Amino acid sequence: MATIEPVLRLNMSGRADTRAAEADRYRAAIAMTEYADKAGFAVVNVEEHHDAEIGWLPSPLLLAGMIAARTEQIIIRGSAVLAPLYDAMRLAEDIAMLDLVSKGRFLMVLGQGYRPSEYHVMGRNFETRGPDTDKLIDTLLKAWSGEPFDHEGRTIHVSPPPYTSPHPPLYYGGMSPAAAKRAARWGLPFLPGQPMPEIEAIYVAECEKLGKIARVETFTDMAMLFVDRDPDKAWAELGPYFLKEVDQYARWTKAGVQRVYDAGSGSIEALRSAGTYEILTPEECLARARALDRPYRPILHPLAGGIAPERGWESMTLFVNEVLNKL
Numbered sequence: 001m002a003t004i005e006p007v008l009r010l011n012m013s014g015r016a017d018t019r020a021a022e023a024d025r026y027r028a029a030i031a032m033t034e035y036a037d038k039a040g041f042a043v044v045n046v047e048e049h050h051d052a053e054i055g056w057l058p059s060p061l062l063l064a065g066m067i068a069a070r071t072e073q074i075i076i077r078g079s080a081v082l083a084p085l086y087d088a089m090r091l092a093e094d095i096a097m098l099d100l101v102s103k104g105r106f107l108m109v110l111g112q113g114y115r116p117s118e119y120h121v122m123g124r125n126f127e128t129r130g131p132d133t134d135k136l137i138d139t140l141l142k143a144w145s146g147e148p149f150d151h152e153g154r155t156i157h158v159s160p161p162p163y164t165s166p167h168p169p170l171y172y173g174g175m176s177p178a179a180a181k182r183a184a185r186w187g188l189p190f191l192p193g194q195p196m197p198e199i200e201a202i203y204v205a206e207c208e209k210l211g212k213i214a215r216v217e218t219f220t221d222m223a224m225l226f227v228d229r230d231p232d233k234a235w236a237e238l239g240p241y242f243l244k245e246v247d248q249y250a251r252w253t254k255a256g257v258q259r260v261y262d263a264g265s266g267s268i269e270a271l272r273s274a275g276t277y278e279i280l281t282p283e284e285c286l287a288r289a290r291a292l293d294r295p296y297r298p299i300l301h302p303l304a305g306g307i308a309p310e311r312g313w314e315s316m317t318l319f320v321n322e323v324l325n326k327l
Contacts, residue, residue, distance in 0.1 A: 002290040004327045005042040006319070007299045008033060008074075009224065010063070013245045014306025015055035022055075028309035030066050032302060032316060037071035039320045042297070045077045050085075050118045054248045054306070061094050068102035076102060079191065080111030080173045084132045085122040089151070091136070092143035092158050099168035100160065107169040109191050110137070112179070114254045130178070137186050141167060171217065175199060175259075181206050189215035194222060194260045220294065222260050224277045224301040227319040231279040239268035241305030242277040277304075282322035289327055 010029045016022040033044045046063050049056035057063060060078045067076050076098075083091060098106040112129050113119070119126040142149040146161035162168045171191045172183035180199050183190040184206035192199055200216050207214035224242070228234035243265075250265035264274030271277060280288070289296040300319060302312030 002286075002292070002327050003295040004289050004324060005295045005297045006036070006040075006324060007297060008036045008041050008044040009047075009299050009301045010044060010057065010303065011047050011049075011245075011301075012057040013052070013054055013248065013304065014241060016306060025303060025306075025309055026063075028312065029063070029303060030070060032312070033067045033074065034070045035316065035320075036300075037074040039324055041074055043075045043077050044071075045079050045299075047079055048082050049115075050082075050121045051115070052248060054244055056248075061098065064106055065098055065101065068098060068106060071102075071105075074105065075107055076105050077107045077109065079107075079109035079171075080113075080193075081108050082113040082118065083108075083110045083136055084112055084129050085118065085124055086136075088136045088139040089143065089156065089158070092140050095140070095168050096144060096158065096160065096162040099162040099164050102163075104164040104169065107171065109171045109173040110188075111173040115252055130182075133182065134186075137172075137188075140170070141186075144168065175254075177202050184210055184212055184214070187212045189217060191217040195219055219297075221297045221299065223275055223299065224304060225285070225298040225319075226277070226279045226301070226304075227282060227285060227315045227323065228279050229281055229318070231281060234279045235268070235272060238279065238304075238307060238311075239271065241307045243268055243271055243305070245305040246271055246276070277301075282318060285319070285323040286326060289323070 012025065012029065016025055036044060044067060046060040047057060048060045050058050060081055064076050064078055095108060112133050116126045139151060143158040144162050144167040148155050148157040170188055172179065172186065172188040173191045173193060174180065175192050175196060177199065180190060180203035184203050190203045195218055203216060204214045226234065226238060246261065246265045250262045253262055261276055263276050264271030285298065300316065302316050303309065
């Protein structure tokens, strides 16, 4: 029997024209997650970027808290949270609170980030991000133990302790050998930003060497999905929004790393050919799910690039009524 495990992506890219309309977009994002939770979505993904020309979600933990208060079942995944940009003790307390409110449903994928401008904005040192990340992970794990510990010469006690034992769900994310080795060194599950067999193999080998349990989370469906009864007409309408997001992301390209979501930048035609953004009919979605020998994990991105909330709602409700409810 075909199974489906939908993901809702909220990165809030593409600012609205007015402050009131931008407020409506954020309120719609929370309402969409409440709707997705009741409909049976598996995950809602919030992410973090700063210094983005078109706007991006800068505060995933705050949005995650609002979502946790309005949902019951859905996993809330912060992927990625740029942890070295945070004060370690404040981050430990905030995640403990999120873990309590969500009853263990907030999963943080800790990432370093790769853009010097983000470190500049937050007053952090980009050159020391490696050792700073190790120190932060150590601090988080000690803080969540519920026991007093030494922190920079001071005895610290974080209270209340988190809901989940021994600590809130914590993954390490990255797309480099260094990231894979860091995840293994700390015994954390590893979540690359896209399927990367070579990097995943480094992580598994390093875990074996260190006597750690290797746990790799792999994305199986990477395309951003929009559901519409007339894909050609919808591409003419929505393609510019998708392209706005992709062009922004492509400007953040990291040398030596080929990224899925860089593909198709430059033109709507190239973007459509790349397949990283798809507009499918409900029937096409159903056919795809039924053809797979594994769960179909589509990523719905209803507010991509500044799409108006009412248009995003059309796609969401069509997907739920004509695809999800039929599977």
